[in-house]
Amino acid sequence: MTTPPERPDPEPLQPEHPDPAQGNGTAAPPTVPPDPADAPLTDQNGSDPAQENGTAAAPTVPPDPAATDQNGKNPQPAAAPPAEKRRPAPRRERVSTVRLAFALSGVAALAAVAGLGFHRVFVLGDIGPVAVVAAVAPVVLSALVSWPRRRTLPLWLSIVSTVAGWALVVGLTLFHGDFGVIGGSLRNSWKATLTTLTPAPGRPELLVLPHVLIWFAGVAGAEAVLRSRTKALPALPAVAVFGVALLLGVGGPGSNLPVAAGLVGLTAMLVVVRGAGRVGRVPAGMAMASAVALVAVYAGPVLPVAGTPYDPRTSVEAPPPQQRDSISPLDRVSAWLQTPDQQMFTVHTTAPENWRLAVLDRFDGTNWTSGAKYVPAGNRIPEAEYAKGRAAGSRVDQRFTIQNLPGVWVPAADRPRTITGLGVTVDPVNGVLTSARQLRPGQAYSVVSTARDYDADELAAAEPARDAEAQAATALPESPGTTASNAQVPAFQKLAEQVTRGQSTGFQQAAALADYLRTAAKYDVAGLSGHNYADLSYFLNRTKRGTSEQFATAYAVLARSVGLPTRVVVGFRPGVGGNGMFQVRSGDVLVWPEVDFAGLGWVPFYPTPEQEGRSQQSGSVPAGDTQQKLEAAQKNAASKNKGNGAGSGAKPPPPQPPAVKTPPHHPTPWWVYALAAAGLIPVVYLVAVLILPVLRRRRRRTGATPADRIAGAWEQTVETLHAVGLPTATALTAHEVAGFGARTVGGTEPYLRPLADLVNRAEYAGAPPDLFAAEVAWRHTDQIGSLVAGAAGPMRRIGRRLHPRGLRAQR
Incomplete structure (x- = not known):
């Protein structure tokens, strides 16, 4: 249930500009005057309590005297100061930089481990160096291009630079400077790999295929880290490359179970690093990711798999028979x-x-x-x-x-x-x-x-x-030339x-x-x-x-x-x-x-x-x-x-082929399929409760307008506060919700009060909010989420995450 924002004084005020909401046939709600109680809080020394976390709280904008109406009231607070005048706190910048470095390192490790999945196609000594170079180089290239000014290039320019970088690296490392054969080798590498017995020889014309795939996984993951806030998306390219390695390695020697366990652990680590929280929690997250990888190693052998996996080599035509030597x-x-x-x-x-x-x-x-x-x-x-x-x-x-x-x-x-x-x-x-x-x-x-x-x-x-x-x-x-007579x-x-x-x-x-x-x-x-x-x-x-x-x-x-x-x-x-x-x-x-x-x-x-x-x-x-x-x-x-034998005249009885014991065929009983379906239900449920909140948060953060994004930030905050006891079926104003959060979770008041102000302004002000206001709202929401997560404790957070109410939006 959506929490209605606070209502102002009964006396209605007409805004100077018409509200866009009237285009739908509804009257614009009255604007909310500033509440003196919501002014920035200071202690006895005049300092802002929000500085305790090393992050400056978003300032509450005072009313503009020049913008009063005939009754002497201020219908609309002044706009927030321009972005260039707001300098982020040094500690927040340092934390973000460290987290970004960890995330890029995790993407490079994921691409390298996915490349090692080709060890059933090539011997480890051949594919190992290729996997390391092809995984690290694109991540370093993306970081060097985007990091100095902390902004990314246009996507088309990134694609051009990474293609040029790949051609340079593969030409120097695999082909030893012979750049003219790269295109032909890459074009023929698929069929050449599928018509070569595994493990294939470590020739450049064959290794170029895993090289370009691993490079793709590295650059796609790095761009996802730099361009998005999603947690697990940067790991998907590496998982896709590992799937290709599994397909090409069918029938090859060895096992890819350790590689799969490594991918699971690194993905879990990447999610922890990309999630909200202090950098000090990253080592604990890595330990948890290592535990997940260990569980994957022991659980992998007992998972049900197909008896005869599909081998793509069966669908590729082998070279025709040929005379190998001029003289037999x-x-x-x-x-x-x-x-x-x-x-x-x-x-x-x-x-x-x-x-x-x-x-x-x-x-x-x-x-x-x-x-x-x-x-x-x-x-x-x-x-x-x-x-x-x-x-x-x-x-x-x-x-x-x-x-x-x-x-x-x-x-x-x-x-x-x-x-x-x-x-x-x-x-x-x-x-x-x-x-x-x-x-x-x-x-x-x-x-x-x-x-x-x-x-x-x-x-x-x-x-x-x-x-x-x-x-x-x-x-x-x-x-030739033979007839019946001869x-x-x-x-x-x-x-x-x-x-x-x-x-x-x-x-x-x-x-x-x-x-x-x-x-x-x-x-x-x-x-x-x-x-x-x-x-x-x-x-x-x-x-x-x-x-x-x-x-x-x-x-x-x-x-x-x-x-x-x-x-x-x-x-x-x-x-x-x-x-x-x-x-x-x-x-x-x-x-x-x-x-x-x-x-x-x-x-x-x-x-x-x-x-x-x-x-x-x-x-x-x-x-x-x-x-x-x-x-x-x-x-x-x-x-x-x-x-x-010949000439004896005795004719032995006709030969009897040895009896072949055919195992009896028993149809699979219905209860086996029922048990299999019942076993899939928890898996589907677990995937749903883990993915749907992520998608919901992303939808809220990428709303069509800044007002939608601010409303999404407030919905995300309300949903977060439910984890510490905020009632789900009670109608509370924005400042009542902020007061509950400030009383329940220490340190959240400097973020909840300004966020409530932004919500009220976005809902009732005559002028629509700008993108900067939406970004400030989500900064407050991220800080509130970190503080609430620390107050709720891990077990309570996990239990709430797995609760069925996580499948739908909580208001």
Whole structure:
């Protein structure tokens, strides 16, 4: 209920100028003569009691004798003195300056912490310096531009200056003076970041995206501090940048929970600093903000979150498949075997493994090529699909030094997880690494891989995968120019069916094909090279001699003809040496096929027999225990049903796929949604009681006219005094309210009495008040609010803030 202002003497007075309120058809109320009791109060020494708080009280303007009417009465008090004659008290200016410095520092800290949210996109060593520079520089720039004269520039001029400042800073720090590439890098940074595996390499063309976002958060927060009185608004740009960091970092390593807790704590600190009160209360507010951040750290892990967050990388088209080298590694095998002692690279490793070089999964009847979609990567390589949810395999550390290995293919053990010392692109599906440039002698890098652990029983029951990728890996197109009379694929299919007849599982079929090739043909480096249909037919039916190139590609064609998804891998054996140090030569080149099984992924097979006397002549060590166990499981599976193989005439029962246990689906009961809704009600209520009073105060302070702002200041004061017992349903005059406040809260009288005068003048005076009067009214209101807050105590203020009456304006 609005408190009516005091009424003057019954004798009405006509103002000299018409009241604007008469435009609405209502008569202007009579003006209020000055009350002698409301004159400025002085003590016995003649000093103003308001000086106790270090702030000069707003003076009460005496009546002007020249402005009396015929009855000798003064219808309107004289206007307040001009603004330039009112000098603020030194202490108030000092407090405001310190609070402003704290607020700007908080904005810079918020932007820097929000920038650290990109640590799931870039490693902390790359994003950390960028976040600090991009957060501090714009805040310092805004402060330097606006602080000397304590007034802000026009908004358009601030935008121009900050854009120029950003271009200068990013050009000098990230691009080292190359200003010409800033625009193109910024334009392409979004797609480049989304098509790069996380953590992305710390290249300038990628770091420019978080740099500009953090800079935006810093400058927007600083301008909000300098241009507005809102408490939490300067923190919103940093929160928005943190949201972008969360979106781009989906699937990245680490957690952003500490960053979120830091943002909560810094936001709480900023609200405390921006709120009314003495600077001495800021340390206590910071302690409270730290407590809030600590609560956020412990509460974060128990909050309900979505099981599978949205990943924007799924909606961005990856680069198309491309030939990474002009010469396929498969085409180099025959030449390498002709000069077997050429040194390719050395490797220091914790376990000898076959070093993978390239994976070829497309065959057109003539050539094997790769359909991989290589994307840039930092030092982390994503986990294989088959490994998700499974126990980790054996860690294999490797340190490679290139000697004479040509091309861009980077050797590593399967499956690589991290790589340092070399910038690479990677195929996320198979983990194959390629260098952006040709490998050069002396180049060194380190790789950490995870060697798979195979279970013999699980392998024996494995069936081929049937997803889209697996279906593509069974394609066998006829060569161009092939007709029905000279078609070769049916001949391969007929042979494969004879070899795999009687095998009950897909794994046994694959093992039978490998065993057949090991026993039906011999390894011979002088054998005819080539791997098209004609070469493979000649190898299988005539010479039956070849290198691992012919054995692996013949296996892949035979396996595909019976529905086994197969691809070809080119790599090297472990090499010569021991004690963790191996020399890999060109004669150690090896080609092997891999078959895709449901739930297991790609499993390697080794159909190439050992060259006679090779172990004694080459000195190459065998692969590690993992590969030896795999080969033993394959040979065991191939020997189980040999009696039912080709020519036996016995037809085994059709294979039965293993039963898949599907978890029962239970619909979510209604009471779960009811509990969730009930849990949201307190959250919505808390947000409402915290935000609505802030919005209401802002609306009152930014009224359309000075009179509206003065009325809003009085409403805010009345609402504040309710916290110390002012009745809400009693009609009191302005001076009665001022008297209640002066009796209840010490030190408020020098502010309440002048504020009541301003309200009466704004309501009843003939001339409308000016902006200076509105500003003085709100200064009084701010001082009254500080004094009432100290008198009410924290618990009483919190209880009143959370009371439902805070949802509506109290009059």
